[in-house]
Structures are given as structure tokens and as C-alpha cells.
Amino acid sequence: MPTIPTQAGTVFSFSAEQQQQLYLIIKHHAGILPSSDVATLCQQHDQPVDAILRACLPIAAQFAVAPISQFFVGAIVCGLDSQGEQHFYFGANVEFAQQALSLVVHAEQSAINNAWLNGAKKIIKIAISDAPCGYCRQFMNELADAQSFDILLPKQQFKLADLLPYAFGPNDLGNPYSLFNPAPQQHQFVATAELDKILLSCALSAYVPYSENYSAVKISTFANGDFYGRYAENAAYSPSLSPLQSAISQLHLAGLAMTKDVVKGIELVQTQGKENQLMVSQAVLASYTDLPALQSISLAVKPVAI
Ligand SMILES: [Zn+2]
Known part of the structure; x- marks a missing residue:
């Protein structure tokens, strides 16, 4: 042309x-x-x-x-x-x-x-x-x-x-880091042998300076691979982006829909003792019909050995 x-x-x-x-x-x-x-x-x-x-x-x-x-x-x-x-x-x-x-x-x-x-x-x-x-x-x-x-x-x-x-902004809450300039990774999950390593890595690289809930979601599809989302917090709290919404957004950017023909499974990983994503994830998923049940896993974290 x-x-x-x-x-x-x-x-x-x-x-x-x-x-x-x-x-x-x-x-x-x-x-x-x-x-x-x-x-x-x-x-x-x-x-x-x-x-x-x-x-x-x-x-x-x-x-x-x-x-x-x-x-x-x-x-x-x-x-x-x-x-x-x-x-x-x-x-x-x-x-x-x-x-x-x-x-x-x-x-x-x-x-x-x-x-x-x-x-x-x-x-x-x-x-x-x-x-x-x-x-x-x-x-x-x-x-x-x-x-x-x-x-x-x-x-x-x-x-x-x-x-x-x-x-x-972040500095007003004493947070010296920011999205795209996170704190060095200082935690790892305990006992994760059978879990998807990409999902765990995604959760550990969530930006969670305010709740410390390292969390991520994987949406598996039948024919188009897996879509991941992780928690991105905000100093004003309300604008934080939850991991499920993060993953759903990624799925839509591949031109896919949240339907039972597309979605094979939905997995949420959170940090034990800091969980705050189960109810909000269930509320979002209530918007859809006939999707597989949300699998929710809580994992303990420990400091990375130096
Ligand atoms: Zn807006």
C-alpha cells in the first residue's frame, strides 16, 4: 500500500x-x-x-x-x-x-x-x-x-x-522502592517441589511492599498455554492490581476470553499468614459461568540463604 x-x-x-x-x-x-x-x-x-x-x-x-x-x-x-x-x-x-x-x-x-x-x-x-x-x-x-x-x-x-x-507516593509510606525498581528478592517459598516454578517465581517477584503477600495467579488454557499475573501494590492501596486481574488482562491481550472452552484451570499462590487475595479473586470469578474452581495455595516463606 x-x-x-x-x-x-x-x-x-x-x-x-x-x-x-x-x-x-x-x-x-x-x-x-x-x-x-x-x-x-x-x-x-x-x-x-x-x-x-x-x-x-x-x-x-x-x-x-x-x-x-x-x-x-x-x-x-x-x-x-x-x-x-x-x-x-x-x-x-x-x-x-x-x-x-x-x-x-x-x-x-x-x-x-x-x-x-x-x-x-x-x-x-x-x-x-x-x-x-x-x-x-x-x-x-x-x-x-x-x-x-x-x-x-x-x-x-x-x-x-x-x-x-x-x-x-511510596516515599510517604517510607517505601524506598517502586514498581520497576523493587527491593532485592529476599524470600523464597518453603516446600514447593510439586508446584509450577514459573508461578512461584512470578509470585516472588510481585511488588508487595505494603502487605508482603507475595502472590500470583496462573490461568491455564486448553490450547493457548498459560497466562500469569502477579500482585502490583500501590501506596494509595486502592489502585493496587490484584494477581487474578493481572492474569485475566494478559489473557485478553492474547485475544482470548474467560470461557469454559478456553480456561482449563486457575491457580492462586499466596504467602502464608499474609493472604488477602482469595475473596477478591472469588468475587471476580463470580462474573463468569462454568469456569473450573479456583485452586488456592498458601505457602510459607523464608529468607533466602546468603
Ligand atoms: Zn483509569
Whole structure:
């Protein structure tokens, strides 16, 4: 398809056909547009990264599951991996029919969670299809790069400090760490021989400075592998992202649904004595019918031997 030069003052966008092609690529990568594809798009369309990022927002919104609001939000983190490669990590809102609105996953949480779970080390930009709500501004304030990354809306650009002045954050609770800059791993689970090592590793790398409930969820599928989520806490507590919602968001970013034809099993691992995820997980799962029962496991932790 020939490239049409963008006229000054107009906003670059993909055609419906290009959007559909990109949707399939992103779905194939479970919600990620790899750096090589980002570079190719910039070159093909003779556009800077920001324009490509913004043009991808309608595609991100296609992953939204919004049975209550019918308001489909897309968000994309432009982040660097450990090699310094720049990938797009997609996110979209997830709502749970007939459950409390406070359980929903916001698009910004979904994109940040996606980047966090899939190896991003530094956030450069976050593009959002609509202005971020107060809850998401607070969620973003937990990030290590909160002072530096750009927030791109379709026609505006901000720093988080512009949108969240006089902020409350981790330091106010005496927490010197942040999401993407966690405390060194100091714990390990006791007696785990028969359990999935990826799930345990996921739980131990949860960001839980406030409750210390190292926790994670695995959603196993019949034909599409396993999806993991882990707990990401927030200094304001309420915007914390629970491990089940984290995993469900990942499943949707692969274009899958929470149905009995897809989901084979759901496993929750928590830290013995610190558990706080069982009831909230059951509330979320009550939104669905005919899914396998939640398997909940509590494990003792001990300090890593030095
Ligand atoms: Zn929000």
C-alpha cells in the first residue's frame, strides 16, 4: 500500500485494513508489538515513534472487554527491555459483569502490567486513548520512572507531575522502592517441589511492599498455554492490581476470553499468614459461568540463604 504523506496539522492514522493486520500481529505476540515491527512501521510510514504509538491506540482499544460501560480504552507503554530495545506493550480496560466496579482493570494498569510481566526495564512513554482517571494517575505514580516518562494523549502531551501535583507516593509510606525498581528478592517459598516454578517465581517477584503477600495467579488454557499475573501494590492501596486481574488482562491481550472452552484451570499462590487475595479473586470469578474452581495455595516463606 503506498504511503500517503501526512499534511501539516493532520494526525497520522492507520487504515482499517492496516489496523486489522496490526491487531493480528499484536494478538500473536500476546499484547506486544516488538521493536523490529515498531521500526518497520516508522520507516514504512515515514513517521516518528510518537505518531506510530498514537496511531496504535485504536488497536489497543480493540482488546478491551467492557460489558458494563461499553467504553473501550486503549493504552500503550513504550518501554525498553534489558537490551535497550524499544517495544510497545499494549493494554485495555477489563470489566466484570455483575461485580463491583472497583474490581475493574484500567487500560493504563493493563499496559503497565503487560510491560512489567514481559521484561520491560524502563518506561519511556505511555500513550492513552483518553485522559487518565485519578486512579490511574495514582497507579502511574508508583513507577520508578514516574518523574521522567511522557504521557501522550491523542492530541496532547504531559508529564505525570502536570496531571498529579502534590502527589502521594511510596516515599510517604517510607517505601524506598517502586514498581520497576523493587527491593532485592529476599524470600523464597518453603516446600514447593510439586508446584509450577514459573508461578512461584512470578509470585516472588510481585511488588508487595505494603502487605508482603507475595502472590500470583496462573490461568491455564486448553490450547493457548498459560497466562500469569502477579500482585502490583500501590501506596494509595486502592489502585493496587490484584494477581487474578493481572492474569485475566494478559489473557485478553492474547485475544482470548474467560470461557469454559478456553480456561482449563486457575491457580492462586499466596504467602502464608499474609493472604488477602482469595475473596477478591472469588468475587471476580463470580462474573463468569462454568469456569473450573479456583485452586488456592498458601505457602510459607523464608529468607533466602546468603
Ligand atoms: Zn483509569
